[in-house]
Amino acid sequence: MRAFAAVARAGSFTTAARQINLTQSAVSMLVQQLEVTLHLKLFDRGAVVLLTAAGQQLLPFARRILDDVQQIAEGASDLRLLRTGLLRVAAPQMLACTWVAAVLGEFEQAHPNVGLRVTDAMADEVVSIVRRGEAELGVGPERATGDDVTSTFLMDVPIRLVCAARDPLARQQAVSWKKLRDARWVIYSSEFNRHLERLLHEHDRSLSMQTAVEVQYLTTALALVGVGTGLAAVPDYGQIFAANFDVRFVKLRTPEIHRRYYIYQRRGLVLSPPAEAFVKLLRQRAACNGG
Known part of the structure; x- marks a missing residue:
């Protein structure tokens, strides 16, 4: 069709060949192949080449098809070069508004024409959001995925003790779990609490966490710790909110506990160019943070 349109425009096979960087014989052969396919003569070939x-x-149909093909090529180039597209990410609310938000800000500066859609949810919901296709990527702590969602390791995040700023523990550089044997805890995730209890029991069967109150969101847990309701065990990235809730983050030791975070995506689906670029940036930032 390119050859057909070029000959129609130029009125000559030789001139058309120069315009589309082919030989005259190649252009003639292409037009003949199109005529055979269509079972129609497209040109009267004489001293002057004229359209039948x-x-x-x-010809108008061919030109419209060529325009559409050009638009497809340009659209593909825009997607590939991140001049357009949409990045859809799911992450736990606290992670979304701290570490992930910082990476998203860097991504947006580099690719301002890519739209962002962030689903901030509870940690237990991230895999389900990816499974339903509401987000192309999920970032969150380790969770069971089933056969239709894959998980790849992203980073280890240390778990810190959080106490009220006026608590004597706030003046410590580090606190051992044994010293917290009689403490009361604000629990914000039953799954996370079970994970901590399991790790503590592996280290010392006498260690456990006595629940003072249980909530759904980490921000609520920080607020309750700030008013003296209890202590909390919180990933290190939550330190950004220490001043807001008048709390302090203190290192925990014996044992030191880290939380493993993963990238989740639906099995068998090829990531879009924005998602591929974002995963690369996530891994770079995780490596910078020691993950």
Whole structure:
């Protein structure tokens, strides 16, 4: 069709060949192949090359098809070069508004024409959001995925003790779990609490966490710790909110506990260019943070 349109525009096979960087014989062969396919003569070949009546009727269709192909090529280039597209990410609310938000800000500066859609949810919901296709990527702590969602390791995040700023523990550089044997805890995730209890029991069967109150969101847990309701065990990235809730983050030791974070995506689906670029940036930032 490119050859057909070029010859129609130039009125010459030789001139058309120069315009589309082919030989005259190649252009002639292409036009002949199109005529055989269509079972129609498109040109009267004489001293001057003229469109037949059929060629005149089909030329506008060919030009529209070529325009559409050009738009597809340009659209693909825009997607590939991140001049357009949409990045859809799910993450736990606290992670979303701290570490992930910082990476998203860097991504947006580098690719301002890519739209962002962030689903901030509870940690237990991230895998389900990816499974339903509401987000192309999920970032969150380790969770069971099933066969339709894959998980790849991203980073280890240390778990810190959080106490009220006026608590004597706030003046410590580090606190051992044994010293917290009688403490009361604000629990914000039953799954996370079970994970901590399991790790503590592996280290010392006498260690456990006595629940003072249980909530759904980490921000609520920090607020309750700040007013003296209890202590909390919180990933290190939550330190950004220490001043807001008048709390302090203190290192925990014996044992030191880290939380493993993963990238989740639906199995068998090829990531879009924005998602691929974002995963690369996530891994770079995780490596910078020691993950």
